[in-house]
Amino acid sequence: MKRKALALFMCTAMAAGLMTGCGSSGAKSEAPAASEAPAASEAAEAPAASEAPAASEAAASEAPAASEAASEAAASEAPAADTPANEIAKNDGEAISVGFAQVGAESDWRTASTESVKSAFSEENGYNLIFNDAQQKQENQIKAIRDFISQDVDYIILDPVTETGWDQPLQEAFDAGIPVIIVDRMVDVKDPSLYTAWIGSDFELEGKKACGYLKAYLDAKGYTGDVNIVDIQGTIGASAQIGRTKGFDDAAKANGWNVVAQQTGEFTQAKGQEVMESILKQSDNINVVYCENDNEAFGARDAIEAAGKKVGSDIANGDILLMSFDCTKAGLTDTLNGSILVNTECNPLYGPVLTQMIQKLKAGETLDHDTYIEEAQFSADDSVTSINVDGTDYPVTILTQEVLDARAY
Amino acid sequence: MTNKAVSLKELRKHRLFMPIVCLIVVLLINLIKTPNFFAVSINHGVLYGYIIDVINRGSELAILAIGMTLVASSSGGTDISVGAIAAVCAAVITNILSGGTDSVNEFHAPFLLAIIAGLLVAVLCGMWNGFLVASLKIQPMVATLILYTAGRGIAQLITRGQITYIRVDAYKVLGSTIGNNPVPTPIYVAIFMIIIASLFLRYTAFGLYVQTVGINAKAARLVGLNPVKIQFITYMICGLMAGIAGVIYSSRIYSCDANNIGLNVEMDAILAVALGGNSLAGGRFSLPGSLIGAYTIQALTTSLYAMGVSADQLPVYKAIVVVIIVALQSPELYKMLRKKTGAQKKTVIKEVTQA
Numbered sequence: 001m002k003r004k005a006l007a008l009f010m011c012t013a014m015a016a017g018l019m020t021g022c023g024s025s026g027a028k029s030e031a032p033a034a035s036e037a038p039a040a041s042e043a044a045e046a047p048a049a050s051e052a053p054a055a056s057e058a059a060a061s062e063a064p065a066a067s068e069a070a071s072e073a074a075a076s077e078a079p080a081a082d083t084p085a086n087e088i089a090k091n092d093g094e095a096i097s098v099g100f101a102q103v104g105a106e107s108d109w110r111t112a113s114t115e116s117v118k119s120a121f122s123e124e125n126g127y128n129l130i131f132n133d134a135q136q137k138q139e140n141q142i143k144a145i146r147d148f149i150s151q152d153v154d155y156i157i158l159d160p161v162t163e164t165g166w167d168q169p170l171q172e173a174f175d176a177g178i179p180v181i182i183v184d185r186m187v188d189v190k191d192p193s194l195y196t197a198w199i200g201s202d203f204e205l206e207g208k209k210a211c212g213y214l215k216a217y218l219d220a221k222g223y224t225g226d227v228n229i230v231d232i233q234g235t236i237g238a239s240a241q242i243g244r245t246k247g248f249d250d251a252a253k254a255n256g257w258n259v260v261a262q263q264t265g266e267f268t269q270a271k272g273q274e275v276m277e278s279i280l281k282q283s284d285n286i287n288v289v290y291c292e293n294d295n296e297a298f299g300a301r302d303a304i305e306a307a308g309k310k311v312g313s314d315i316a317n318g319d320i321l322l323m324s325f326d327c328t329k330a331g332l333t334d335t336l337n338g339s340i341l342v343n344t345e346c347n348p349l350y351g352p353v354l355t356q357m358i359q360k361l362k363a364g365e366t367l368d369h370d371t372y373i374e375e376a377q378f379s380a381d382d383s384v385t386s387i388n389v390d391g392t393d394y395p396v397t398i399l400t401q402e403v404l405d406a407r408a409y
Numbered sequence: 410m411t412n413k414a415v416s417l418k419e420l421r422k423h424r425l426f427m428p429i430v431c432l433i434v435v436l437l438i439n440l441i442k443t444p445n446f447f448a449v450s451i452n453h454g455v456l457y458g459y460i461i462d463v464i465n466r467g468s469e470l471a472i473l474a475i476g477m478t479l480v481a482s483s484s485g486g487t488d489i490s491v492g493a494i495a496a497v498c499a500a501v502i503t504n505i506l507s508g509g510t511d512s513v514n515e516f517h518a519p520f521l522l523a524i525i526a527g528l529l530v531a532v533l534c535g536m537w538n539g540f541l542v543a544s545l546k547i548q549p550m551v552a553t554l555i556l557y558t559a560g561r562g563i564a565q566l567i568t569r570g571q572i573t574y575i576r577v578d579a580y581k582v583l584g585s586t587i588g589n590n591p592v593p594t595p596i597y598v599a600i601f602m603i604i605i606a607s608l609f610l611r612y613t614a615f616g617l618y619v620q621t622v623g624i625n626a627k628a629a630r631l632v633g634l635n636p637v638k639i640q641f642i643t644y645m646i647c648g649l650m651a652g653i654a655g656v657i658y659s660s661r662i663y664s665c666d667a668n669n670i671g672l673n674v675e676m677d678a679i680l681a682v683a684l685g686g687n688s689l690a691g692g693r694f695s696l697p698g699s700l701i702g703a704y705t706i707q708a709l710t711t712s713l714y715a716m717g718v719s720a721d722q723l724p725v726y727k728a729i730v731v732v733i734i735v736a737l738q739s740p741e742l743y744k745m746l747r748k749k750t751g752a753q754k755k756t757v758i759k760e761v762t763q764a
Contacts, residue, residue, distance in 0.1 A: 105570050108511075236719075263719055268669045269662040274466060278714035281445070281459060295572075299662065306585065308453030330512060330574060 085374050088352045089359040091126030096358065098129050099148030100157045103184075104136045108328060112409030113184070113348035117157070120351025127355070138162050145169045149176045155358050156180045158195075163188040170194040179361055183350050185239065192369065197357060201346050202372040203240050207247015209377055209394055210323050210344045212387040214288065215255055217341070220383040223315050227257040228285050232272055232300055233264040234292040240346070241267075244292045244325060260286055265296040272299030280307045288321045294331030294343070297324035301339055311339045313381045327378060329409060336380050336399050343399075345375040349408060378403070427738045428685050428701040435708045435730070443715045456591045459715055467707030468595035469495075469654040469671075473678040474699040475606045476535075476647030478687060482623045483643040484542055485691025486549025487679045492671035493560025494534045494648055495655030500564035502527035502656065503573040503665035512574040520579060528652040534560070535648015536641070543640035557675070564667035574664040584661030595657050602653065606696060616694075619643060623691035677706050684734055705734070 098121055105111050114131075121129035130153060132144035138161045148156050149172055156178055160166060166187045171194060173180050179196040186198060218227065231248050234241030241264070252259050261279045265272035272291060280286065280303060289304070289311075291297035301311050304320055312319035324331055327345040335343040350373065357367055377387075378399040386395050397403060420426055439446035439459070449458035473491050480488045505526055508517030516523075534556055541552035583594050610616035618639050621629045626636040651671075658670045683689060684705055685698025709730055713723050736742050 108571050111570065261717060263714070263717070266669075268666060269664065270658065270666070270669065273661065275714060277462060278459070278711065281457075281462075282715070282717065295666070302662075306453075306455065307457065308455075330572075 085356075086349070086352050087356075088120045088125055089355040091355075091359065091362075093126070095123070095126055095128045096155065096362065097151070097153040098127055098155045098157060098358065099132070099144070099151070099153040100129060101132045101134060101141045101144040101148070101159065103141075103159050103161050104133055108409065109326065109346070109348045113159070113350055116349040116351035116408065117354060118351070120355050125355065134161055136161055138165060142169045145173060149173055149178060152176075153178060155361070157354060158182050158187075159184045160187050161185075167191075167194070181354065181357060183354070196361065197367040197369055197371065199350065199353065199357070199371045199373055201240075201375060203243020203346075204247045205243075205372070205389065206325060206344045206346065206375060207244040208251065208389045209247075209375075209387065210244075210290065210325065210342060211247060211251030211255075212389045212394075213342045213344075213377060213379070213384060213396060214290075214321070214323065215251070216384045216387045217321075217381070218315070221315065225316070226285070227255070227288055228260050228283065229257045229288040229290060230260050230276070230279055230286055231262040232275060232289065232291045232296045233262060234267045234296070236264050238267070240325075241292055248290055257288075265291070265299065267293050267295060269295040269299040269302075272296030273303045274299070276300040276303035277306070280304065280309070286320060287315050287318075288323070290323045292325055294324050294326045294328045294334075294340075297322055297331065297340055298334070301334070313338055313341055327376070327407075329404070329407070332378060332399060332404050332407070335378055336401065336404055338380050341381060342377060342379045342396075344377045347373050347375045424686050424695055425698055425701065428698050428705070431684065431734045431737065432701055432705045432708065435705055435712060439712050439715065443712070446712070446715060451591055454589055454591060455586055455593070459711055461593070463704060463708045463711045464596055465593040466595075466711065467704045468599035469657050470674065470677055470681060470703040470707055471599045471700050472602050472650050472654045472657075473674065474681040474685075474703040475602060475696065476643075476650030477678040477682050478685070478694050478696055478699040479619055479643040480549070480647045481679075481682050481687060481689050482691055482694035483619045483640045484549050485623060485689070486542065487675075487682075487689060488538060488553045488644065488647045488651075489550060489675045489679075490534070490538060490553040490556035490560055491647065491651040491654070491678055492674040493557050493564070494531050494651035495658055495671035495674070496564040496665070496667050497534060497560050497567070498527040498531040498652035498655035499659035499665040499670050500567040500573070500667050501530045503575055503659060504567050506575050506577075506580065507573050510573075511571045512576065514576050516575075516577055516579070524656060527656065528649060531648045531652025531655065532645055533648070535645040535651070538648065539641035539644030542644060543637045561667055564665070564670075568665055568667050570667075572664050572666045576663060581660060581663050583657055584659075584663070595661075598653065598657060602650070603696075603700060610696060615642075620693055624693070678703075680731065681706055684731075684738075686738055 100117055100121070102114050102117075103110060105114065114133075118129060118131065121127040130148065130151065132140070132147070134140035134144060141158065141161055142165075145156060145158065146169065156173055158180055160182065163186055167189050170180060170187070170189055174194050180194070182195050182198040182200075184200045186200065187195065189195070214227075229252060231245065231252075233245050245262075251257070260283045263275045263279065265275050272295060276289070276299060289297075289300050291300050301322055304311050304322075310319050311322045313321065315321055321341045322339060324335070324340045324343045325346060327335075327343050331340065331343050334340045353373060360367060377394065377396045379396055380399045382398045384396055385398065386393050388394075436446075443459070446459045449456060449460055451457065473495075477488060477491065480486070502523045505518045505523040506516050506520065507513045510517075538549075538553050538556060541547045541555070542549050545552075583598065585594065586592070587594050587597075618629070618634055621632070621634060622636045622639045629636050629639075654674075655671060659665050679689070681702035682694075682699045684702030685695060685700070686702075687694045687698055709727060710723070713726055718726055
């Protein structure tokens with residue numbers, strides 16, 4: 001009895017203690033916002049400050065034109081396809097059955113990808129989609145592929161959990177005469193002809209585009225000072241990290257940027273924050289931070305602001321430029337309010353382009369074996385509208401609330 | 410000369426001697442590699458410096474170490490589900506505050522209510538572990554493995570697989586600073602929990618009961634203690650601590666990332682207990698030891714960041730240092746060394762004792 005009372009007392013004491021702590025903190029919560037003021041006034045002193053218009057104002061006034069231009073540009077970017085990449089190719093006649101082996105639902109990106117495929121391959125569009133969620137396990141996917149084969153589907157779409165171990169199941173599908181389209185991640189098989197086509201993101205190009213934007217932006221602003229840049233990498237070994245880091249390394253070397261630090265934030269906000277917190281203490285003149293996904297960018301921004309510096313677009317006056325990838329809704333929201341300068345997309349919307357590919361296969365056309373999905377780039381700052389990477393021009397979408405609202409994920 | 414040797418020997422006998430030496434060594438390495446490691450300044454109204462980072466970022470681990478110490482002592486096992494419990498707690502809180510959406514700019518429910526609910530769920534998780542270990546006598550590692558694997562799934566279910574953002578300044582306070590106070594809030598929370606735990610262990614017999622049960626549960630029963638209840642309570646406390654750590658983790662990123670909150674932190678918490686010179690086989694424990702262990706681990710992590718060790722190599726360096734620290738604390742190592750040096754050493758010891 002005594003012990004029971006003791007335990008109860010202890011728990012309530014601890015809980016009560018915590019609550020009083022929270023209570024007092026809640027009351028004072030308005031203060032931190034006020035403390036950002038000094039940094040802003042510092043920035044205003046320099047003459048160049050007046051040249052940089054408030055990003056949101058400028059963006060808002062040009063809203064309709066920008067979104068039109070963006071959609072035009074998107075259409076023209078795919079020269080091979082007659083139809084825009086985001087248009088669903090409907091199926092006439094007998095319904096085509098398609099088996100889709102998805103990785104799982106581990107992120108909102110993945111969920112958006114699943115939704116895109118599901119809505120594109122709807123019954124109204126003339127498809128019969130059999131969806132399988134592998135819950136991040138390859139054995140589930142292999143089983144799913146065997147199920148698809150035994151159900152004799154017309155096409156199989158596979159978003160592989162891992163790169164290796166696909167020789168046997170793909171051989172089985174090949175023997176059954178079912179074309180397999182691999183999406184997103186690559187597969188590592190001895191004979192690449194076992195699958196019909198692959199479509200996914202070009203992470204290195206994403207990195208190049210981001211760096212290309214930075215270069216164009218600095219040129220547009222007439223900034224000629226040192227570029228002290230930090231690379232917060234993704235989880236080491238992830239294909240997105242490898243590609244984006246390579247794009248970064250090459251660009252930093254080519255442009256003579258001074259790489260202050262290069263460390264992984266493991267694609268998470270917490271690690272991005274912790275790593276940035278430490279890097280900020282190593283060097284006082286960091287002016288660009290290249291984060292390899294949105295979550296890291298949120299963490300880096302918090303660390304920068306906690307250190308009394310400011311993220312923004314005015315590099316000449318001490319703002320730290322923040323670059324990010326993925327274009328999640330939260331990431332684009334921060335791009336719109338100007339704390340992320342440029343956000344390069346990692347497009348999950350495979351549905352429409354997959355319907356086009358399958359319609360081509362149905363018509364007897366051959367597909368390119370490896371294709372990259374189109375990916376956009378967003379900034380709320382309108383000083384750069386197009387960038388050039390390796391001789392190809394890529395449009396930069398000026399981000400507005402309308403553009404953000406129109407996005408599917 | 411001999412006098413000094415004796416006093417050093419006495420000092421060495423103190424059970425906290427080695428943990429403290431290890432912490433100091435880790436910090437001293439920084440003096441050579443990163444001279445500004447100990448520089449503390451007030452930047453923007455907030456204490457700023459690597460050493461502040463260590464204390465700040467070590468808060469969650471210190472809180473977890475409190476619970477883990479009690480669990481290790483009472484049951485001779487470890488609770489490997491603390492990271493998952495932290496994620497569940499954070500998921501419950503963010504989900505209540507967000508009212509079921511992915512991102513909100515204002516609370517949809519009272520802040521306190523959400524925190525209480527989250528901590529209650531954490532305590533429930535701890536009770537579940539306690540029930541399995543104490544009542545059903547399942548091995549602690551196996552019993553807590555259930556929540557270790559299922560916990561993140563539960564957290565994912567609660568957040569519907571999304572990262573739930575609470576973009577409200579009041580929510581960020583626990584992970585940043587209170588108003589113009591220069592000390593980061595997590596430090597206050599950690600100190601507060603440490604004080605409560607120390608007072609509780611000092612002024613009640615609970616600490617003694619826990620150790621008694623840990624050393625010999627049968628004997629404890631014979632002297633009138635109920636081992637089942639005591640073990641149960643330690644797991645409950647461990648759950649609560651995991652919940653509190655989860656609140657801080659979540660507040661730092663003003664969101665709940667169910668996959669990553671407190672990921673692998675259970676290993677650090679267990680390590681903190683071990684580095685503190687506590688036996689993981691149960692029995693006697695030293696709370697200060699575990700806390701020193703926790704801050705040693707964080708000092709190590711922060712040091713490696715400060716030295717610019719790339720994070721993919723970080724675990725390797727961490728492992729090397731941990732092996733050295735654990736080896737330094739092992740009495741067997743000294744026995745082996747003594748055997749090797751053999752005769753010479755013996756004469757020295759004789760001299761010392763004669764003096």
